[in-house]
Each structure stands twice: as structure tokens, then as C-alpha cells.
Amino acid sequence: MPTPVFPAEPTLFSLTDVAITRLRGLDRAKYLQGQVTCDVNALQPGQSTLGGHCDPKGKLWSNFRLLCLEDSLLLLTKPSVLVRQLPELKKFAVFAKVEIDTYPGLTVGVAGQGTDAWIAARFGVQGTALIEGGMAVQVEADRWLLVSELPLELGLPAGQESLWWGLDIKAGIPHLEAVHQGEYIPQMLNLQALDGISFTKGCYMGQEIVARAKYRGANNRALFVLAGTATNPVASGDALEIRLGDNWRRSGMVLNAWQQEGQLWLTAVLPKDTEADAQFRLKQDEAASLRLQPLPYPLVD
Structure with a gap:
């Protein structure tokens, strides 16, 4: 039976079905802390967490993966949620030193047998960490997200984006639409x-x-x-x-x-x-x- 399975070698996945919202400014962590379910203040640059953004009734506008960079916070969501979610996120930004816009970089996935070792050799990291131009996030063993403002010349075979999202399903990772x-x-x-x-x-x-x-x-x-x-x-x-x-x-x-x-x-x-x-x-x-x-x-x- 076909099933979402890890490739036999490190494989590159171009991720088009993802939107990245960026928060910058002195109050970025303080502002986001008052909006979402996860503890933003506890994150140091190079760390990541999942989280949710709720309405006053506790119902989700979106769920996301949050990345903490040196000078910004990145929220990775499905693009379809932005029409309603982004205005809610920006609603009180006028009262804080925070800028909310779209991250100009790219997001790719790397997954397959041996990916942990490949990431360690390519970027010199053993787990979720900052890399030049962005961040490497370990989703699970042998599966990573790479977010970067710099071009990523990785020289890996390409995989179908649908498989990446299928692996998220098997991992029980939700994506609100x-x-x-x-x-x-x-x-x-x-x-x-x-x-x-x-x-x-x-x-x-x-x-x-x-x-x-x-x-x-x-x-x-x-x-x-x-x-x-x-x-x-x-x-x-x-x-x-x-x-x-x-x-x-x-x-x-x-x-x-x-x-x-x-x-x-x-x-x-x-x-x-x-x-x-x-x-x-x-x-x-x-x-x-x-x-x-x-x-x-x-x-x-």
C-alpha cells in the first residue's frame, strides 16, 4: 500500500504551500507573547516551537511554526489563513514597536535516510539552530526545514512537495486551513x-x-x-x-x-x-x- 515514506537518501522539497509572516522591532517578542499560545519570551535565537493564534473565544485563526532569528520572529502557516489571520495579528501593532510583513526568503525541506548526518556536514549543526542567512529546524529524525534569505545550493535530488506534507500527516503535525x-x-x-x-x-x-x-x-x-x-x-x-x-x-x-x-x-x-x-x-x-x-x-x- 502506498504510504508517505522517507526517501532512501537526503532529498530536497521545494515548499510552495507555506507562508512566512515576519515580526521585527524592539517589541516583537513582547507583542507576540500577548497574542499566541506558546511562550515567545522563552525562545532564544536559533530556537523554534509550534503554537496557535486564537480569537477571544479561544478558537484558532491559525496554527504555526515559530522561528526565532537574531533580529526577527517568523511565523510559518498555510497561505490560506492569512486573509483573516493577518489583520488580527496586526490589530494592536500600532501601539507597539513592531513591524509585521512578509519574509523575503525561501523555505525548503530536506528529508530522507541520512539527512541528520548530511545537515551536520553541510551546516555544522546537530539540532535546530541558526545557519548563515536563516535557520535550520529539525522537524523529526532525518527531516529538516531550512529557511533562508540567501540562495541554498544544496545539490540534492528533488522530491514531490506532497510527500513532505504527507510526512507531516504521519507525524501528527496539524496545518489549519x-x-x-x-x-x-x-x-x-x-x-x-x-x-x-x-x-x-x-x-x-x-x-x-x-x-x-x-x-x-x-x-x-x-x-x-x-x-x-x-x-x-x-x-x-x-x-x-x-x-x-x-x-x-x-x-x-x-x-x-x-x-x-x-x-x-x-x-x-x-x-x-x-x-x-x-x-x-x-x-x-x-x-x-x-x-x-x-x-x-x-x-x-
Whole structure:
């Protein structure tokens, strides 16, 4: 069965389906600290974290990967969320010494067997760190993001961008699209399990709702990985149905999907008590058949 698998050697992925928002200025960390779920103040140059940007009700405008450079902070998101998310991020910037614009550099991925050793030899780093012109971020073993304002002459074979995002799906890494904005609190995307939420940092937009979900057990949904077969193209926002006896009932929405030769891997937000052997299909493709896959990390509240 085709599945998103690591290439046999370090392979270059040109990442076009990513947007980078840059924050500069003396107040950049202080400003962002009051907007997002992660502890921005705790980051030193060369460090990175996942995080979320919420509305006052604790629902996500976006989730992101945050990179801390010497003179700026970079937020990596899906491009589709920017129309609504960016004005919210800029809303109070007039009161702070912060500039918010688009990062002029490029983003590529490198993945495949031996990539950790290749990165160490090429850039002299063993983990997430600054490199000349930008930053190298270790996503997982043998998989890295490179963000740079300088040209990257890497001399590696090229891979399909869809595989990169498929590997994120297998890793249980969420990517919110515009269709999901205002639907989920951060814990529904497992951001607490991915170290994307600080519960000690103090106030930020939506913080009370996020904290209540943790301390009062108010959240009953989580991100799951599913795999199986499908005939029709699958997109973010498509409805999933779960089998209950002889009937099917709506259960959640597709977050991200990877398809190849009729095989399908996807992430979806589902009830936390979903049985491990549950059967799923797509509402618009009744012939589809999907099963839960093990998450590569433990779910925590």
C-alpha cells in the first residue's frame, strides 16, 4: 500500500504551500507573547516551537511554526489563513514597536535516510539552530526545514512537495486551513502534546478558554491520523462519517490529506473517545474505507 515514506537518501522539497509572516522591532517578542499560545519570551535565537493564534473565544485563526532569528520572529502557516489571520495579528501593532510583513526568503525541506548526518556536514549543526542567512529546524529524525534569505545550493535530488506534507500527516503535525478557522481550540489540534501551548506564560488572546479546557476537562476532541482507500479527491474540510452498526454518522472534518494511487492518509479532529477499531468513510465517497493509525506521540490534556 502506498504510504508517505522517507526517501532512501537526503532529498530536497521545494515548499510552495507555506507562508512566512515576519515580526521585527524592539517589541516583537513582547507583542507576540500577548497574542499566541506558546511562550515567545522563552525562545532564544536559533530556537523554534509550534503554537496557535486564537480569537477571544479561544478558537484558532491559525496554527504555526515559530522561528526565532537574531533580529526577527517568523511565523510559518498555510497561505490560506492569512486573509483573516493577518489583520488580527496586526490589530494592536500600532501601539507597539513592531513591524509585521512578509519574509523575503525561501523555505525548503530536506528529508530522507541520512539527512541528520548530511545537515551536520553541510551546516555544522546537530539540532535546530541558526545557519548563515536563516535557520535550520529539525522537524523529526532525518527531516529538516531550512529557511533562508540567501540562495541554498544544496545539490540534492528533488522530491514531490506532497510527500513532505504527507510526512507531516504521519507525524501528527496539524496545518489549519482557512476552511477551519474559528472551528477548533488549540487542544483539538493536539498542540498541547506538541509543546505548542504554555500554561504558565500569562495572558494572551483566548487564554481563559484554553486554560479552562485543560483544568476543567472541557475539551472532548483531538487530532487523529487515519489511513485507507478513497476513489475521489479529498480536500481540507471534507466530512468524515463513522460506522455505527448498520448506519453512518458524521464524525469530523478532514484537516489535511495525502493521496496516491487510491491510497489516502489524513488528519482529522474526532471525539477523544473514538474506538481504536472504528470504521470511517468520506461523506462524498461512500466507497472510501479508513481506519485510525497510531499517533507518534502520547495525547496529554
